[in-house]
Amino acid sequence: MSQTNRISGGQIDRSKSLRFTFDGVTYSGHAGDTLASALLANGVRLMGRSFKYHRPRGPISAGSEEPNALVELRSGARQEPNTRATVVELFDGLVAQSQNRWPSLSFDAMAINDRFNTFFTAGFYYKTFMWPAAFWEKVYEPIIRRAAGLGSLSRLEDPDDYDKGFLHCDLLVIGAGPSGLMAALTAGRAGLRVILADEDFRMGGRLNAETLGVGDQSGADWAAGVVAELASLPNVRMMPRTTVYGAFDHGIYGAVERVSDHLPVPMAGKPRQTAWRIYTKRAILAAGAIERPIPFENNDRPGIMLAGALRAYANRWGVAAGRRVAVFTNNDDGLRTATDLQVKGVDVVAVIDTRSGGPLLAGIRHLQGAEVIDSRGRLGLTEITVRSAKGAVETLRVEALGVSGGWNPNVSLTSHHRSRPIWRDDLAAFVPASDAPAGLIPVGAAMGDLSTHAALRGGAEAAAQVVADLGHGSARYDLPKAEDAPVAITPHWYVKSDKGRAWIDQQNDVTVKDVKLAHQENFTSVEHLKRYTTLGMATDQGKTGNVLGMAVMAELTGKSIPQTGTTIYRPPYTPVSLGALGGRSRGKDFKPFRLTPSHKWASEQGAIFVEVGMWLRTQWLPRKGETEWRQSVDREVLATRKSVGICDVTTLGKIDIQGTDAGAFLDRVYANTFSTLAVGKCRYGLMLREDGMVFDDGTTARMGPSEYVMTTTTANAVTVFRHLEYCRQCLWPDLDVQIISTTEAWAQYSVAGPNARKLLQKIVDQDISDAAFPYMGAGEITVGGLRARLFRISFSGELAYEIAVPTRYGDAMIRALVEAGREFDAVVYGTEALGVMRIEKGHVAGNALNGQSTALNMGLGKMVSRKKDAIGVLMSQRTELVREDGLRLVGVKPVNPAEPLKAGSHFLKTGAAATAEHDDGWLTSMVYSPHLGHHIALGYLKNGTARIGERMRAVNLLAGTDTEIEIVSPHFIDPEGERLRA
Template identity: 65%
Template sequence: MTASNRLKGGMINRRKPLSFSFDGKVMSGFDGDTLASALLANGVKLMGRSFKYHRPRGPLTAGSEEPNAIVELREGARREPNTRATVAELYDGLTARSQNRFPSLGFDMMAINDRLSNFLTAGFYYKTFMWPAAFWEKLYEPVIRHAAGLGRASVEPDPDCYDKGFLHCDLLIIGAGPAGLAAALTAGRSGVDVVLADEDFLAGGRLNAETHSLGDDGGSEWAARATAELAAMPNVRLMMRTTVIGAFDHGIYGLVERVADHLAAPVDGQPRQRLWRTYTKSALLCGGAIERSIAFENNDRPGIMLAGAMRAYANRWASAAGQKVAIFANNDDAHRTARDLHRKGVAIAAVIDTRDHAPASTDYEVLTGATVTNTKGRLGVKSIDVTTAKGVRSFDVDALGVSGGWNPNVHLSCHMRGRPQWDDRLAAFVPSGDLPKGMVVAGAANGQMTTSAAMAEAAAIAATITTDLGHKAVKADLPQASDESADVSAFWFVEGTQRGWLDQQNDVTVKDITLAHQENFRSVEHLKRYTTLGMATDQGKTSNVGGLAIMAELAGKSIPEVGTTIYRPPYTPTAIGVFAGRSRDQEFRPVRKTPSHNWAEEQGAVFVEAGMWLRAQWFPKEGETHWRESVDREVITTRGSVGVCDVTTLGKIDVQGKDAATFLNRIYCNGFAKLAVGKTRYGLMLREDGIVMDDGTAARMAEDHFIVTTTTANAVGVYRHMEFVRQVLWPDLDVQIISTTESWAQFAVAGPNSRKLLEKIVDPDHDISNAGFPFMACGNITVCGGLNARLFRISFSGELAYEIAVPTRYGDAMIRALMEAGEEFGVCPYGTEALGVMRIEKGHATANELNGTTTALNLGLGRMVSETKDFIGATLSRREGLMADDGLRLVGLKPCEPNNPVPAGAHLMTAGTRVDAKHDQGYVTSACYSPSHGHHIALGYLKSGDQRMGEIIRLVSPLTGVEHDVEVTSAHFIDPKGERLRA
């Protein structure tokens, strides 16, 4: 296909032709094209269907503010919906598809919605699909979702990677148009550390879209020279294809650099995009301006676009929007489109100006005091009706450029909740003084609507910033821009317009705003949500001000009285992947491995995530086909002989200092002041509100030295709490703490043969006999011929047991030594499942029981709570409501029919009462099959449970369909007198 609308000139590289396809049709363009410019050059104006009415649409703009030309780009896993064709850089082999149409773009069955538009006005979802309620999920929503919505997600994992980085600079300049370049030259030549970012792939902004001169150069030539100079400066970082997506607190900006979106696929080793968290001392917003449309009947047909965009397509991309063009505007700027297109040989049917005084032309007809009142052409504009004082005239055109003036691009200036202010002269909002800290705005973004004024202001502000940063400002000696007029007279919509589009992306018309007003939606925020004006991927960049103007007129208010909605980051749609960066799949978060991990892997262990830790869950032996077989064997072996488990993951906090005992006495609800050196004690830690925070042990290694353990899950929180108590509550206590969780590899050695095993490991000069090292003893020892280690005689399993700790780097050697020494006893390693089974059999609490609502009394540990000292949680733990006699108590539960399971989460009901929340008596917290007893057992909380031993109660689990009888027992299913652990 020949490029029927390709003009001469432009900033495309004609020596580098590129092939691409749209809806399967192969076409060609050039390096430097966007998908939209290449399609236009190929005579394709119809690029999409609208969201609600499925109206045929073409591009409205030539930039990132585009509402209409939204396509699916690429294929397979890289398919990306809702991509703006106006900013998609063309590359060889690019494939794009139109979206939101069935079966084809030219014939879309859903276009019936357009005929039904009277029923699909603002708020129609809320009005129509209200009843019956049950139909919403099953019928209405699926149908609406199929009919509306935009593109399709690929539904495959993203094959690309994304990076995150940090940048620091003295001055971030946002936008590399004439103002941004002038500012960057000024600051850059003065030695300021500058980052200059622009979303475009070519610096220069509007200079590339216009034909006026800068000094002796054309604007685009000057931009290219300025860019080359900046790129050579070591103190300037020029970042093209980089969008500043948000302004945040304290001078922090979010920048998304599109590293590879202009390529078929990222270069090996490169990410697709990078998110730069950028710390700035100051920022200069040179974001330019965005043109706005005028609302008139059927102003949304393909071929109707903003006049400035039409000029940009012609001048920069050598693409004509049509062969015969008209312009409709309320300002001088748009006349330049007619002038430039005429010079390039495009026929100008007429320039229609709403004003009575408009620049005349000898090359084409200019109609003043005139408006476009309607257009025709189903898949592209074919003719327009123009109304003047003399009557209605029809013009045959295949493109219409529209301009309602330009809005300074205030978006980023409002990200910290500042509101822009109205400028009557420009008939537009400009940034107010309420800017993000450190930000200044210059150029068109600040209402300087001519190139020379914009550049002069930006250079002057850059010089001031340079001086403020302590540099000597070098004058930028900027060229003079050719004169231009930016005269504008506010004009928002043609009188009598009904279906005149304001927001083309959301299909919001003048009629919808009128309806919303009739229905009393008066706040702009309500208007936005009711009509959807300004929502979706373009966030109303071309439509918001027009909508506000109409609302203001209806309400008899001024536009500033109506106000704007809040501007929020991101500035343009941003791939979720770039926020995730490398934190996905296996790298979602760090993995912590225990010191015995490699050894456990060799044994074929099955691992489970416990927070960030990977812990061995069980160790299957050959022939074992079900996890229960392995777990049961591990429990039986441990209880029958000896087992070893890596318990390194438990938090370890080293507490030292003269006041260490006083400190622990305040942290724990039970007493620690009198704990003897060489002894370990179980401790219960409360929150200040009296609820249990955590439990663990504290071992007194010396008068002024304790080792505290925490649960795996609470290691971080308990440490933070202890630092708070130490630094903030009692800053003069002589106590120092540090987390040593990862410094020591710790193994539980449990079972009747555990001492015999350890005697082979512990050096013989340390007496670990029952008399020499009794239950709850602790001490420094040496093992394996002189390695320093720590031994604690504590038991989670309920057996005779020890925990032995060695420096982490010896952890792997230690587990191998323990296994070798235990071989004669048939030692087995056990995982977290067997650990859990044994602690349930013993009635020890873990996180399941310490669930954030638990008191010491609930746990049956009420007597541990000291009444003779102050400690964190003391006073509020004594609250009446927490002390009630009929409160929940920890009990054991066993099924009356031995084969019945006792699921965790099941609720407990008194036999014979109704099963409902009102009669609820408690719930099951932990459950397992007990190989020691041969049936299921459970722990749970039961009202007055301590007084209900032997009672048969009803266990119900509506979720799992279980309902049967269980017997209330002691929580200690094995060795209730504790004889084994003292053996």
């Protein structure tokens, strides 16, 4: 099909033809076209179906405010729903589909909804689908979801990259129309660091869409000249295709740059879109104005559009949306559409002007005091019905109708901090209030200065003020000559009618009738109106409809518009894809990985890794022939207990604590005492929260008189450090304590088992006999002359050490340990075996440290020293927390050794019903103990210590298990600790 509606002029490159398809039909357009302008050029007006009634729809705008022309772009994994055809930059090979229709756009079976529109009025869902409640999830919701909604997802992973970034500037100018260009030029010439962002791919704003001149040039040529100058200034960054979507606190703006959306696929390595966080000293909002329609019966047919859009298609894109057109207006700006189109040779059948009196247009049939009262045309406009001032009704055959109900300053960003715009009667529109976000200065049409001259002046003056405010002296600027016509509007909010439907919000299918219904049911406040009718709740946020809805409500309630309320907007200004917000953080790049020093070796061995926070730790190391994880874990446990095992424990947090008050400091952050710890020894420490619950635990070693090394759990390394800084700075600011994390500076390995000493003695340079290096000893040693640290601590209950070397030697160290351990059949064990052994030994970890447990609950009550003031000690002694019959840590084993246990099971007395009032506690962690040959578990049991030997049940209603258990000591292995001290 040829471009039948292409007319002369416009800022398109006719030498470049671009082929594209829409619903499988191939068309051609030109470089500089949008999808909408190219389709209109090809005579295609029908581009979508409405949300609720599936009414045939075409574009009503030529910009991002578009509610109707939503299409799916591209195919396969790059398919993107709900894209506004009016802002899609045409490229060669573009594939677009209409959406929300079945089986085809011209015949949509769901259009049956339109026939039943009397049922589907506002509040329909609330009224209809409330009862019976059980129907909602199974019946109503699936049906509604299928029937409503917009485009569909491909359900394939998006193959493109998205990125984020940070920009800094003195001045961000939002919008590159006349006021934005003038602002950027004034500030840029004065040397400010300026960012000029515009959502369009061609800067110039309305200047590109009008025939109005600036200086002695056309507006578009002037804009192109300014854009070229700005691009040449090193202190100005030009960002076309960039939507500033949100104004955040203190001069931070969010913006999305569509880096590759205008290309078939992004260039290699380049993102599809970038989400920018822009730090500004000032911002100038030059976002222009958005035209609003005048609702009349059946005002939603393809071909009926905003007058300014009709004119933009003709002037910027060289497209006549129809060969016979009419204009329906209540203001002078609408008249421009008629004159511009007539100059372009389009047949302007009539101008229907709701105002009476005033000068008549020359050479055009200008009907004053008239209204458009209806339209016809199933899939596109064929005729309109006009009622004259005297009441005579006639029908006019037209293919397009431009409607202008006036212009709303684009205040969106000014209300992102909940500033409510204020009403101006002379403009019949809201303008930004003075409490717009600090540093954000609205200018030009966005401020209600709707003439070209006023826009240029507003932009220049605001920029000059910014230049002065930021200490860059006084900026000079020359204002080019431009039209300065006053706004001439007589509000005419909608065409009154008792029967059919007149659309206000075309995207959510909200009509004048719906607003009347809301009024009738007393949902008269703006907030209620919005929620009851869904007015303005679609993806366009009601850019064209909100003010109309309020105006209709104002009339119904007999109040003025400002009395009725205001409408405010929220970020994002236009929809932002989740991909852009996620940036690089997806898939395997969702978060960084932290690798342990033994990672390379473990990978070579085929280790299975587990994510612990950001760390990848060895979970177990399967050997040849092992097919089940339990085989590996059981082997690792048994070999460690029998001879020796090696485990990478680098991930535990390590904090260096120095200073003459380091001991006193530790006494206050730990429930037990550290100032009395001898140099060269370590001690298990218990850290409480101020409310008395256990926060973290670990061993801390005294390396010198004023030097300690604290270890934390892997999970709490960061929060413990934060807490220590809090204590140091906020609570005891004059203690002589300096702290720094050393977690990653040292590669640390646990060597545990009866042969641990023999193995290590082969590695270290010093004597580590029990006499030379006793239980809980700590100190600096050397390994082949290399500085290292040794701690004689155990988590497994075995004779054990932790040896630390500088991390760069960590890989060599694991290899040396394995090599030295060969004669002992040493194993390297992972986190699973670690967990088995700590439960066998009765150490709390993970699930038992649940933030609701005290030291007493854990069987560690005696560690809490009451002789000193430490965080949490006082609160841990509250009456309810020290009840004799409170929860205590116990061991659990199944009465039948063959039966497994389930973590999360609750303890119940034999015979008690499985209900909450019989709950006696719960099982926190369980493992299979290869040493004992059956499952074992730890748990919290009411009055547990006194109940050792009792038989009860462990019930897990989720898993459907009910197991007979015996309560035992939590120390399954070596309760006297003889192995540790061997």
